[in-house]
Amino acid sequence: MTMDRSVGDPVTAPGVRIVEIDAFERDISLRLPFRFGAATLERATQAFLRVRVEDEEGKSAIGGAAEMMVPKWFDKNPALTPAQNVDQLRASIRAAAAASLEASEPTTLFTAARLNELETVRRLPGNPLAAGFGPSLIARAALDAYCRLRGLSFFDAVRRNLVGVGGPMLPGDIDAAAASAVLAGLRPAGSISARHTIGLLDPITESDIENPVDDGLPQSLEAVIERYGNHWFKIKLSGTVDADVDRLARIAAVLDRLPDYRVTVDGNEQFGAAEQLGALLSRIDSISRLARLRAAIAFVEQPFSREITMQTPLGELAAQLPFLIDESDDGDEAFARARKLGYTGVSVKTCKGIYRSLIKAIRIRTGGVPGLFLSGEDLTCQAGLAVQQDLALVSLLGLSHVERNGHHYVAGMQGAPHAEKARFAAAHPDLYEQGADGPLLSIRGGRIDIGSLTAIGYASRALPDFEAMEPLSIG
Structure with a gap:
């Protein structure tokens, strides 16, 4: 297999096969409670995947x-406990791993990821957002393995389209040559602004702190x-206008x-109707001490629950501010549907799939x-692989x-061994x-x-100490 002939040509992009998948967990305690919606x-578990890929030469x-x-x-779903939610994500990892290992023929990373997502969603019907969790992890780990195998950075692999964006797995409205041209034109930056999240329980001033955390x-x-010197912020809303x-x-x-x-403002799916959100915006407009903050709003994120978003046109609200979907972005066509309702933005998250993010960028x-527009939205990405891979994706876009x-x-890096x-x-001193x-x-x-x-x-010169984690059975 040669590499140079595949530059910008998805038809001849390298074929690889996933031959091993191991999953692990690491429990994490939050230093501060994080309320969203x-x-x-207060506690959570981080999933880790280790994937081995093999090329056509073995x-x-x-x-x-x-x-x-x-x-x-x-x-x-309020009927599900937090533990059941996490079990959903474990089930996605298991289903995605089983489907990946069943594939016997080498194929491009893009095709493998797309097929895996489709098959996992088929096996776990009902919630494509949760079902896509496992495939998103496998796609990232497989790309990491391929880059290490070929001595490439993530940026070079994507920009040269060695991932193979194209072929029958590319949505029919996107031309493969145009897709490769878009990828080739992407230019990652050397730094990016951090948009600080102001959670619903976060103290605003020092005098608001009731339970000090003495950790510096x-x-x-x-x-x-x-x-930190932040100048970008994301404000979580509760949906209760007065509060x-x-x-x-x-x-x-x-x-x-x-x-x-x-600032951006996140509705957290907490508004029951456009009129309720409109009442909040009207109140903001009427208060002089909110004038600078109102002028600083870049967009409003996911104001309505995913159950009603696609049946709730924004109407006149769309003329006041840009609006973005996040939780409602559960498939390739979600943004196109949302655009008809007045939305102009869609989120980018590694947990929703790197190739879906690339497809969004190509379409735009x-x-x-x-x-x-696209916007990078966090899912409490942790120091190490998670935050590094997410930062690389949004920078590339x-x-x-x-x-x-x-x-x-x-x-x-809570829970990680000292080594x-x-x-x-040492690998990432910047x-x-x-x-x-x-x-x-x-x-x-x-x-x-x-x-x-x-x-x-x-996006990482280092790998975690997988053996120091709790194994997550995928058999």
């Missing part, structure tokens, strides 16, 4: 991926700004001290419709800012700074330096 997270390499198994995001890291919004207005006023009193800032760049919250709610922490800190118990995500002047993510592999 109706759920409050050469092989391993790669990894990681993601938090966050309850009450992939499925907010900031708790209040005031302290976050002082330490949201009061909290926004307290947030604005802090943010207005900055010479310049931008080739569709000829002005005003459409040309995003100038990304929501980051994992570093705020979890202190560093693993040291490997990641990305991490040394904390009391190991590497912490480094944010200076509101920005994250990510130049070291150009390393061979998918």
